[in-house]
Amino acid sequence: MTEFTIGAPQEPGSQWYDGEAGPLVRPYAMTGGRTKPGPTGVRFDLIALVTLDPGAPGVDDDTTLGPEHRALIDLCRVETQSVAELAAGADLPVGVVRVLLGDLLELGCVTVSRPVPPAQLPDERILREVIAGLRAL
Numbered sequence: 101m102t103e104f105t106i107g108a109p110q111e112p113g114s115q116w117y118d119g120e121a122g123p124l125v126r127p128y129a130m131t132g133g134r135t136k137p138g139p140t141g142v143r144f145d146l147i148a149l150v151t152l153d154p155g156a157p158g159v160d161d162d163t164t165l166g167p168e169h170r171a172l173i174d175l176c177r178v179e180t181q182s183v184a185e186l187a188a189g190a191d192l193p194v195g196v197v198r199v200l201l202g203d204l205l206e207l208g209c210v211t212v213s214r215p216v217p218p219a220q221l222p223d224e225r226i227l228r229e230v231i232a233g234l235r236a237l
Contacts, residue, residue: 137198137199137201137202137203137205142202142205142212143198144183144197144198144201144202144212145183145214145215146182146183146184146194147182147183147184147215148182148183148212148213148214148215149180149181149182149212149213150172150176150180150181150182150183150186150201150210150211150212151176151180151210151211151212151213152173152176152177152209152210153208153209153210153211156207156208156209156210165207168190168192168196168200169200169203169204171190171192172186172190172197172200172201172204172210173204173209173210175189175190176210183197183198183201186201
């Protein structure tokens with residue numbers, strides 16, 4: 101697994117690094133004080149799948165992306181991952197990851213596949229009838 105450095109430089113003795121706690125960058129600093137993803141108000145479920153868009157314009161050249169954005173892009177570059185997996189892999193709170201993913205989604209860097217709501221799934225009774233009909237063939 102790849103290890104990512106998030107936040108300020110991690111030189112021991114630096115005022116922004118604590119040997120036991122790690123980087124001393126508050127989550128609100130990573131998101132610019134925002135708590136909701138983007139102006140579109142998109143909500144990312146924990147199991148929503150995030151994929152790096154291969155046609156994304158200049159993902160590697162974009163200077164507006166912060167180190168946290170780049171860490172998420174690097175994680176998505178390896179394979180499609182859920183929001184929860186990205187939060188764990190980047191060692192960031194889920195709320196921060198949701199805001200950062202909103203930024204990446206608006207820039208066209210990633211695509212998100214949302215899970216099917218349980219209300220839209222087929223009824224179990226219908227599935228059992230289909231299986232019974234197939235067995236009868």
